[in-house]
Amino acid sequence: MASMTMIQALNSALDVMMERDPNVLTFGEDVGYFGGVFKVTEHLQKKYGAKRCFDAPINECGIAGAAIGMAVYGLRPVIEIQFADYMYPAYDQLVSEAARIRYRSANDYTVPLTVRMPYGGGIYGGQTHSQSPEALFTHVAGLKTVIPATPYDAKGLLISAIEDDDPVVFLEPKRVYNGPFDGRRDRPVIPWSKHPASDVPEGYYKVPLGKANIVREGADLTILAYGTMVHVAVAAVEDSGIDAEVLDLRTLLPVDIDAIVASVCKTGRCVIVHEATRTSGYGAELSALVQEHCFYKLEAPIERVTGFDTPYPHALEWDYFPTPPRIIKAMRRAMEA
Amino acid sequence: MSRRSNALDLHIPAPRARPGDAPDFSGWSFPEPGETPRPEIDAPAVELREFAYGLIRVLDMDGAAIGPWAPRLAPEALRRGLKYMLLLRAFDERMHRAQRQGKTSFYMQSHGEEAISIAQTMALDPSDMCFPSYRQQGILIARDYPLVDMMNQIYSNKHDPMKGRQLPVMYSSKKDGFFSISGNLATQVPQAVGWAMASAYAGDVRIASTWLGEGSTAEGDFHAAMTFASVYRAPVIVNVVNNQWAISSFQGIAGGENTTFAARGVGYGVPPLRVDGNDFLAVYAVTQWAAERARANLGPTLIEHFTYRAGPHSTSDDPARYRPTDEARAWPLGDPIERLKQHLMVLGEWREDQHRAAQEEALETVRATGREAEKVGVLGVEGAHEATSMFDDVYKDVPWHLRRQREDLGA
Ligand SMILES: Cc1ncc(C[n+]2csc(CCOP(=O)(O)OP(=O)(O)O)c2C)c(N)n1
Numbered sequence: 001m002a003s004m005t006m007i008q009a010l011n012s013a014l015d016v017m018m019e020r021d022p023n024v025l026t027f028g029e030d031v032g033y034f035g036g037v038f039k040v041t042e043h044l045q046k047k048y049g050a051k052r053c054f055d056a057p058i059n060e061c062g063i064a065g066a067a068i069g070m071a072v073y074g075l076r077p078v079i080e081i082q083f084a085d086y087m088y089p090a091y092d093q094l095v096s097e098a099a100r101i102r103y104r105s106a107n108d109y110t111v112p113l114t115v116r117m118p119y120g121g122g123i124y125g126g127q128t129h130s131q132s133p134e135a136l137f138t139h140v141a142g143l144k145t146v147i148p149a150t151p152y153d154a155k156g157l158l159i160s161a162i163e164d165d166d167p168v169v170f171l172e173p174k175r176v177y178n179g180p181f182d183g184r185r186d187r188p189v190i191p192w193s194k195h196p197a198s199d200v201p202e203g204y205y206k207v208p209l210g211k212a213n214i215v216r217e218g219a220d221l222t223i224l225a226y227g228t229m230v231h232v233a234v235a236a237v238e239d240s241g242i243d244a245e246v247l248d249l250r251t252l253l254p255v256d257i258d259a260i261v262a263s264v265c266k267t268g269r270c271v272i273v274h275e276a277t278r279t280s281g282y283g284a285e286l287s288a289l290v291q292e293h294c295f296y297k298l299e300a301p302i303e304r305v306t307g308f309d310t311p312y313p314h315a316l317e318w319d320y321f322p323t324p325p326r327i328i329k330a331m332r333r334a335m336e337a
Numbered sequence: 338m339s340r341r342s343n344a345l346d347l348h349i350p351a352p353r354a355r356p357g358d359a360p361d362f363s364g365w366s367f368p369e370p371g372e373t374p375r376p377e378i379d380a381p382a383v384e385l386r387e388f389a390y391g392l393i394r395v396l397d398m399d400g401a402a403i404g405p406w407a408p409r410l411a412p413e414a415l416r417r418g419l420k421y422m423l424l425l426r427a428f429d430e431r432m433h434r435a436q437r438q439g440k441t442s443f444y445m446q447s448h449g450e451e452a453i454s455i456a457q458t459m460a461l462d463p464s465d466m467c468f469p470s471y472r473q474q475g476i477l478i479a480r481d482y483p484l485v486d487m488m489n490q491i492y493s494n495k496h497d498p499m500k501g502r503q504l505p506v507m508y509s510s511k512k513d514g515f516f517s518i519s520g521n522l523a524t525q526v527p528q529a530v531g532w533a534m535a536s537a538y539a540g541d542v543r544i545a546s547t548w549l550g551e552g553s554t555a556e557g558d559f560h561a562a563m564t565f566a567s568v569y570r571a572p573v574i575v576n577v578v579n580n581q582w583a584i585s586s587f588q589g590i591a592g593g594e595n596t597t598f599a600a601r602g603v604g605y606g607v608p609p610l611r612v613d614g615n616d617f618l619a620v621y622a623v624t625q626w627a628a629e630r631a632r633a634n635l636g637p638t639l640i641e642h643f644t645y646r647a648g649p650h651s652t653s654d655d656p657a658r659y660r661p662t663d664e665a666r667a668w669p670l671g672d673p674i675e676r677l678k679q680h681l682m683v684l685g686e687w688r689e690d691q692h693r694a695a696q697e698e699a700l701e702t703v704r705a706t707g708r709e710a711e712k713v714g715v716l717g718v719e720g721a722h723e724a725t726s727m728f729d730d731v732y733k734d735v736p737w738h739l740r741r742q743r744e745d746l747g748a
Binding site: 056089129308 | 347349351355442443493497501502503504507519520521522523552553555556557558583584585586590591592653658659716717721722724726727728731738739742746
């Protein structure tokens with residue numbers, strides 16, 4: 001075991017998989033010599049050579065398309081899109097191609113591809129370094145979508161994603177790369193080393209796709225969250241005094257419906273939290289699932305706490321970013337209903 | 338795995354020098370200043386192919402202007418260009434420092450590339466339309482846009498014309514013919530072509546000019562733009578600023594190992610001019626040529642500006658981690674400000690003391706403007722923008738769901 005940040009854990013996952021499987025390789029903008037702008041691929045070029053960890057031209061369409069071709073050949077490419085905000089040129093390749101090749105070839109060709117991308121706000125990154133586009137992937141038949149919230153899960157989930165035989169979009173909450181930021185900006189920054197989920201095995205292990213994690217047990221209300229918002233939700237529960245259960249979904253597609261149903265049917269109340277814009281966001285899907293499966297157990301309308309339906313505003317970031325007080329308000333509404 | 342004798346091999350480009358190595362520009366050869374002929378503006382694109390592989394130079398390294406491309410600018414215009422470049426550099430230095438002091442989140446300098454934005458803006462008509470990348474703040478400076486408003490934008494303060502919505506340096510000014518900067522690379526290039534097509538459609542007289550880095554030429558948007566520019570003979574100048582480095586990746590990762598960036602124009606049938614981007618006069622001259630050609634309904638020109646990014650990519654970057662720190666100093670084509678200064682001195686139109694005074698004036702302007710902007714506020718000052726203002730301008734009219742969200746936020 002070692003104490004790792006999320007960046008170190010992701011780096012370790014890549015290292016473990018490149019060591020085990022010569023078919024695993026990684027590339028993307030600034031990924032090679034430099035080790036990526038967030039350092040997730042640091043040292044890998046030195047260790048495995050430039051053919052297994054290299055810089056790509058600034059062309060996300062090409063990065064995705066070439067990776068699909070490699071996957072079709074039989075490799076297991078892991079590509080980095082420098083920021084999720086820059087994935088749009090790759091979207092056609094991911095949606096029309098990666099997602100459908102198994103289906104359209106009647107299982108003749110497959111695409112065991114992992115697409116890593118840092119996402120989310122809270123870093124004063126403005127409109128083009130802050131977006132949360134997960135719903136654009138969960139809406140696509142044929143893609144899996146994964147979002148870790150801790151170093152331990154990041155490594156185990158990334159290894160599962162790389163070993164998965166279908167294309168996986170792996171969104172990394174960059175605000176918690178270096179520490180479990182919980183939205184309480186008035187408190188000192190907490191490093192990962194103070195958090196139990198930073199204890200990460202150095203070798204191979206997996207966290208299965210499709211399994212949620214109960215981060216905090218509670219009886220009165222269920223909060224469904226993922227990524228950075230898991231930590232913000234836990235902080236909200238602490239500050240609220242409400243005995244809420246916090247579920248870290250970890251995989252958005254296929255989502256762990258059993259865990260969601262068990263929790264919400266137990267508590268009868270549900271608050272959904274995400275950073276992404278609200279309308280047609282992933283919370284809408286969660287809300288529909290809860291309604292379909294737990295309707296007769298619900299004691300209150302389902303609440304959503306989300307980013308607003310605007311582009312990400314630079315200077316007004318802290319009015320936009322869902323913080324504990326906003327979550328607590330929604331929790332109280334759910335409790336009082 | 339044993340390798341077969343006829344095994345294929347994957348090529349991964351690598352730069353010649355990394356940290357710890359000496360800068361290595363050996364084996365590079367450039368045409369002499371004055372050596373490249375200046376074609377007529379109506380020369381057919383097929384006859385211009387060779388320009389893609391040369392380098393148009395006017396200034397020699399001693400400051401003399403030589404050959405057919407020398408633009409014969411009046412000394413007054415040269416001094417103006419020099420002063421703009423000095424102001425731009427002083428501005429960049431101050432704003433870079435302001436970010437380090439925590440006054441803003443981000444900054445990007447154009448250090449070493451000043452001649453491109455300044456000379457080109459001076460060669461264009463003030464009403465021509467610019468679609469820049471994030472590194473052509475010199476356009477605003479050379480169009481005499483208020484420096485204080487640039488700072489207000491960088492500080493996201495109360496007077497920020499972008500109302501705090503945009504990352505620093507993502508300016509916009511319609512009245513100055515300066516399009517809103519996007520953080521998504523190369524998206525502006527096809528838009529510039531479309532603007533130029535509209536100008537031609539409308540029988541206007543204004544042309545468009547757009548800029549992108551050599552790294553960004555890899556994006557599909559650039560190639561889409563070149564196709565449209567060529568097909569519709571759009572009155573547009575497409576400028577590739579080849580400053581050798583994207584972030585940590587050298588120009589070989591964008592395809593520069595095998596050809597030049599100007600040569601991208603050859604495949605599209607667009608005249609490809611390649612110019613010393615640190616030579617103010619040469620940059621001015623090729624821009625003038627391309628602008629005249631566009632104005633005469635002869636279509637687009639692709640210009641590769643061969644230069645060097647002397648500063649970090651942005652305030653988030655540390656170039657010492659991927660390239661020799663003294664590479665900028667070793668750049669064989671010098672510094673654009675020093676070279677224009679030298680030229681003016683050779684002409685007898687500038688003296689060392691005048692230069693020092695101009696430098697001091699630029700610094701003082703920036704200092705005074707900085708104080709003014711900081712008095713209005715820096716990033717993070719509470720109350721600079723009404724929180725509910727984030728819902729303005731998403732649409733022309735605010736739909737019900739945004740009104741509801743605005744009420745929730747206000748409550
Ligand atoms: C679509 C897109 N992909 C990636 C990025 C991240 N990024 C920002 S600047 C940059 C390098 C650009 O290099 P270049 O085009 O050479 O311009 P320079 O910065 O050298 O002026 C990268 C990769 C981005 N902004 N947009």
